Amino acid sequence: MWLLCCKCNKYKALWQFNKRSDTAFGVQQYCRSCQSSHNKKYKDDNALYITNYRREYNKNHREYIKEYNRNYHFKYKDKINKRQRLYRRFNLSRDALRSSNRRSIKLIQSVKLTNSEKYRIELLYKWANILGKNFQVDHVVPLSRGGLHHPDNMHVIPRIQNLKKKDKDPKEFYGKYYNFIIKGEGHG
Ligand SMILES: [Zn+2]
Numbered sequence: 001m002w003l004l005c006c007k008c009n010k011y012k013a014l015w016q017f018n019k020r021s022d023t024a025f026g027v028q029q030y031c032r033s034c035q036s037s038h039n040k041k042y043k044d045d046n047a048l049y050i051t052n053y054r055r056e057y058n059k060n061h062r063e064y065i066k067e068y069n070r071n072y073h074f075k076y077k078d079k080i081n082k083r084q085r086l087y088r089r090f091n092l093s094r095d096a097l098r099s100s101n102r103r104s105i106k107l108i109q110s111v112k113l114t115n116s117e118k119y120r121i122e123l124l125y126k127w128a129n130i131l132g133k134n135f136q137v138d139h140v141v142p143l144s145r146g147g148l149h150h151p152d153n154m155h156v157i158p159r160i161q162n163l164k165k166k167d168k169d170p171k172e173f174y175g176k177y178y179n180f181i182i183k184g185e186g187h188g
Contacts, residue, residue: 003027007034093129096137097122104149111148120151128156135159142167 002011006029017027018035028035043050058065073080088095113121128135138157141147144167157165165173174181 001025005029005031005034007031007038090129093122093125096128097125100137100149104143107143111150113150117151121149121154124151124154124156131156133159136162138162138165140170145169
């Protein structure tokens with residue numbers, strides 16, 4: 001079945017219209033693409049009115065909104081918890097990244113990072129996350145020994161190795177493998 005769109009005056013299939021229960025064919029007068037461009041134009045033209053209206057509404061319905069949110073959380077408690085658990089499992093790296101950033105700021109060992117350096121650090125944590133919980137991001141020269149919170153001073157190593165390494169000096173810990181592991185050069 002073909003319907004005429006009132007906006008672009010073209011005949012379109014029924015599925016190309018959004019649903020609306022109170023009309024004859026159960027669809028809106030405008031086709032989907034016309035409706036979305038119409039909505040966008042309305043939003044742009046009335047941006048100020050919309051923000052003011054929302055602000056006013058939120059102010060006048062504060063108690064109602066609070067109650068609604070409380071009920072929603074109570075009703076979908078299990079669902080929300082499950083979603084949060086899943087989110088945390090796949091975003092472990094984000095928490096670790098945040099805590100290490102905070103730790104370095106506390107020790108005043110954070111250097112001013114460019115955006116690309118920040119991104120490199122983020123990638124390291126993401127990489128560790130992909131490898132699983134048995135891998136961690138480690139500061140080559142530990143922060144407690146004056147190492148910097150900088151991507152050049154960070155690498156992903158197995159958790160067991162990280163636990164053994166702790167705050168030891170990397171040259172001491174890796175011994176003759178230091179150059180190979182840290183700098184990627186051949187065995188010394
Ligand atoms: Zn149309």
